[in-house]
Amino acid sequence: MSSDAVLPSSLLQKIKLPESVPTDPLPRTAQELRAVLAADREQLLAALDGVIQKEIQTQIAKGVAAEVQKIIENWRLARYRQFGPSSETQGQLFNEAELLAGGPEFDDPHDGAPSLTGVAHQRKRGKRQPLPPDLPRVEHVIDVPQAQRTCECGTSMTQIGQDVSEQLDIIPMRILVRKTVRPIYACPKGDSKPVQQPAPAQVLPRSNFGAGLLAMLLTVKYADGLPLNRFATVLERHGVTVPRQSLARAAIKIAQALQPIHNLLRDALLEARVIHMDETTVQVLKEPDKAPSSKSYMWVQRSGPPDKPVVLFDYDPRRAGAVPVRLLADWQGYLMTDGYEGYGAIARQNGVEHLACMAHARRKFVEAKRAQPKGKSGRADQAISLFARLYAIERDAKEMNCDERYRLRQEKSLPALANLKAWLDQHLGGITPKSKLGEALAYLAKMWPKLIRYTEQGDLPIDNNLCENSIRPFVVGRKGWLFADTPAGAHASAVVYSLIETAKANGKEPYAWLRFVLEQLPFARNVDDIEKLLPWNTTDEDLAMNLKACEAWG
Secondary structure, three states: OOOOOEOOHHHHHHOOOOOOOOOOOOOOEHHHHHHHHHHHHHHHHHHHHHHHHHHHHHHHHHHHHHHHHHHHHHHHHHHHHHHOOOOOOHHHHHOHHHHHOOOOOOOOOOOOOEOOOOOEOOOOOOOOOOOOOOOOOOOOOOOOOHHHOEOOOOOEOOOOOOOOOOOOOOOOOOOOOOOOOOOOEOOOOOOOOOEOOOOOOOOOOOOOOOHHHHHHHHHHHHHOOOOHHHHHHHHHHOOOOOOHHHHHHHHHHHHHHOHHHHHHHHHHHOOOOEEEEEEEEEOEOOOOOOOOOOOEEEEEEEEOOOOOOEEEEEEEOOOOOHHHHHHOOOOOEEEEEOOOHHHHHHHOOOOEEEEEOHHHHHHHHHHHHHOOOOOOOOHHHHHHHHHHHHHHHHHHOOOOOHHHHHHHHHHHHHHHHHHHHHHHHHHHHHOOOOOHHHHHHHHHHHHHHHHHHHHHOOOOOOOOHHHHHHHHHHHHHHHHHOOEOOHHHHHHHHHHHHHHHHHHHOOOOHHHHHHHHHHHHHHOOOHHHHHOOOHHHOOHHHHHHHHHHHHHHO
């Protein structure tokens, strides 16, 4: 310590000097303190040691209090996740019929009927929706017998009207065998070789699975989340026994055949100016150099021009920054992600502008609110209301074009963001960092420059919800099939999920589009032929006519 160094006044005030030491004025420099110490060194050191020990105990007490608060908040969050309202809790899954009974209905056969207790339901029911007009109709006429169409006066009755009612009906899965016969012709004298028509092209040569079964296999597993063993059970219930292993091998081979379409989807994705990206876990049992219980990852990207959105899944055993760098090599534009540090490498590349997800920032304050004592309002509620204002502006701008949305953001979003930033600066230093609210504030402060960049232009997204919504079918399916056996199976899943989610994003029914693709793909001879099969290059009329032709053939 320098002889001119000034001691903190807060520390000097806490030191109780010996009575023999003059205290007016107090020593202000190290040189003056040495003089005091020389007068009564032992007593002063004891007093200083007592102050230091007290300060240490105070800091320990504060740390213990922060840890206790963190434990309590985590307990409240755990209790909320277990017993709080959620659309996917176990109780709601088992009581779905009861939970939805009072909501808007597609068709209620007991509409207006009294309850079992004799008291009519008071809940207002939704209006019955008309049945889809494009569904085939089978008409059943219940006519009055001819003998009853004569009036008592002897005059024949004339039809003056009719009542028409419609009900949805389902014919169970129809399974058939397509039998292809190719006659062989030969000269009786043996003067020429026999002639025969070539076998029809198939996406899986020498397989006894037709395009319809393969399309259904991919749809029920990847679009509907049905594990292969359950699909095998459905087939067996209809009299067909297909081993689950055969279905699995067929799914992997089909994914390999569909890889060229996946490649073209990536080309379309990389043409986009804005790309959303996220990742989720997947367990692969036989991943080399990894334990079966370890986690691997599905990396999801979504974007594309407005008229041809693309959703791409890619499997990788790592959650490393090198993965997005590989997937988006040489791409430039705006990248929307959450706050995971692994996106830092791609974000630092030249020409890549990094956007952060506002929904993730808001979600942390929702957790902080749930960690509050029940029935209490606090700063987390204030933050949520400020986020709500930002999202209300985005709802108003939903149907606007880019220029209109940009002007609205400049006029209304920037002041709303300024209010949120002022609130953040006001409370950032006064909250325990280890608390849920402290964590939410720290995250918001850290990500702030990337969170507000969406206001720079009218076509930039405020959050990453578009990508998260594309991940949801995979997460739901994962709850059913739990894991992939091999990396090949994980890669196959990535390809098929990509095609199905892209088809859905472009408004195509997955089974109809997949069947069309699987029937036409064997005839593709070049890239142009394959490009014609992409979802935005196929029309609903093409898919409907293909299904009609299949039904007629059957």
